Amino acid sequence: xxxxxxxxxxxxxxxxxxxxxxxxxxxxxxxxxxxxxxxxxxxxxxxxxxxxxxxxxxxxxxxxxxxxxxxxxxxxxxxxxxxxxxxxxxxxxxxxxxxxxxxxxxxxxxxxxxxxxxxxxxxxxxxxxxxxxxxxxxxxxxxxxxxxxxxxxxxxxxxxxxxxxxxxxxxxxxxxxxxxxxxxxxxxxxxxxxxxxxxxxxxxxxxxxxxxxxxxxxxxxxxxxxxxxxxxxxxxxxxxxxxxxxxxxxxxxxxxxxxxxxxxxxxxxxxxxxxxxxxxxxxxxxxxxxxxxxxxxxxxxxxxxxxxxxxxxxxxxxxxxxx
Numbered sequence: 001x002x003x004x005x006x007x008x009x010x011x012x013x014x015x016x017x018x019x020x021x022x023x024x025x026x027x028x029x030x031x032x033x034x035x036x037x038x039x040x041x042x043x044x045x046x047x048x049x050x051x052x053x054x055x056x057x058x059x060x061x062x063x064x065x066x067x068x069x070x071x072x073x074x075x076x077x078x079x080x081x082x083x084x085x086x087x088x089x090x091x092x093x094x095x096x097x098x099x100x101x102x103x104x105x106x107x108x109x110x111x112x113x114x115x116x117x118x119x120x121x122x123x124x125x126x127x128x129x130x131x132x133x134x135x136x137x138x139x140x141x142x143x144x145x146x147x148x149x150x151x152x153x154x155x156x157x158x159x160x161x162x163x164x165x166x167x168x169x170x171x172x173x174x175x176x177x178x179x180x181x182x183x184x185x186x187x188x189x190x191x192x193x194x195x196x197x198x199x200x201x202x203x204x205x206x207x208x209x210x211x212x213x214x215x216x217x218x219x220x221x222x223x224x225x226x227x228x229x230x231x232x233x234x235x236x237x238x239x240x241x242x243x244x245x246x247x248x249x250x251x252x253x254x255x256x257x258x259x260x261x262x263x264x265x266x267x268x269x270x271x272x273x274x275x276x277x278x279x280x281x282x283x284x285x286x287x288x289x290x291x292x293x294x295x296x297x298x299x300x301x302x303x304x305x306x307x308x309x310x311x312x313x314x315x316x317x318x319x320x321x322x323x
Contacts, residue, residue, distance in 0.1 A: 001056060001306060004314055007048045008041060014062045015069065020113075030094045030106040031113075034073045037089045042318065044069045046173055047180035049314055050194055052307040054184030060121075061183050064129070067117035068176045071133075074110035075140060075172075077103050082148065111137075125182045132182065136175030143167025150233050154253070161238045162203065170202025186303070193297045200294035201315055207287045208319060210234040214271060215280055225267035231256040235286070236279050243277045291319055 002010065015035060020028040044065035051061040079085070080093040081103050087093060095103040118126075118133060146164040150156050177194040186194070213227045214236060227234050237256070241249055252273050255266060274280060298312055 001310075002048075002052070002058060004045070004049075004310060007045060007052075007058065010058070011041060011044050011048065011062065011065055011069075015066055018066065026098065026102050027106055027109055030077075030098050030102055031110055033097070034077060034094055034106075034110070035070065037073075037091065039089060040318075041069065043072050043172060043176045045314065046176040046198065046311075047183075049307065049311045050177040050180035050186075051184040053301070053305045053311065054181060054186045054190075054303055056307075060123075061180055063117045063120055064179050064183055065176075067114040067133070068172070068179065070110050070117065071114040071137065072172060074107045074114065075144075077107035077110065079144070082144075121183070123183050129179050129182050132175055132178045136171050136178075139167045139171040143169070143171070155241070156233050156238050158235070158238050158242055161233065161235060165206045165235075166199060166203060169206040170199045173198040173202040173205075190301050190303060193300050197294045197297035197315075200290045200297070201318070204287050204290035204294060205318060207235050207283060207290065210236055211280065211283045211287065214267075214274070225263070225271075228256065228267050228270045229263055235283055236274055239282055240274055240277050240279050243279070243282075244273070248273060248277075287319070291315075 018035075020031055022028065047065040047068055048058045048061055052058050076088060077094050080088055080095040081100055084095075085093050086096040093103075094106060098106075114133075118130060121129065123129060143164055143166070146160075147168055150161075150164065174195045177198045178191050181191045181194050210227070213234070214225055216224060227237075237252075240252055244252060252270065255261070255270050255273075258266065261269075294315060295312060298308055301308060
């Protein structure tokens, strides 16, 4: 049984050995730049950990883990174009460094490469794996569209917001564990349980992101209040709107739309409304509820394995983050 740290090293080694052509340089150099950016490697780790529950030979799951990571990074390249984002993981985004057209085409190539990695699998369940990957990919696009739609909508319900983040964030985690479990020979029922585990984990993870953006620790120079300054709709915002009276809703809506207000004052004023409505506590309650639901799914798996506890501990480590 590999430790979590060994699995991470194994994956990084596999990814580092992935060869991309040197030419055309403007197509492939941005791909290597993007994949070398690190990140949490959350999704490939979920592939490997879920596979290990049913089959300790995780080497055979490395191409699938890489496919999920390549796909995830493809979405980031295109997200940065849509968001006009200059920074990704503390360095210039591909969009900022090479321009819009390069980011589009390199992203397209990454999507194709993800399918190439999957097509090389020798599993008899390859049709199911491809179906799970296709479902994941399409739902991520649906989530991104809903997120963009919300930018133009004055009113977004908590239910609508939760549905959006399930599609934009959770389904990629769900695809990762489903693919890993299928490759490991998991029964269909266990694949469904692990999918539900990942959906709930993804919801908890995104809600924690929302909370940390406004109430996280200032570590490594991380700015607090970016979502507020952008006027972005988050769980905190939509929950505040659902709990506030008419006057407070108007005040909050005006604050979020006011680009002339000094950033520090804007953040403080919005957080004052959140605090008055007990939004941080309500958000934390929802995070804990979703996380408990996620872990409960692991208790229902039909296969007993020490790797189940390893997956549980990995999930717990994600929720213990402060940034």
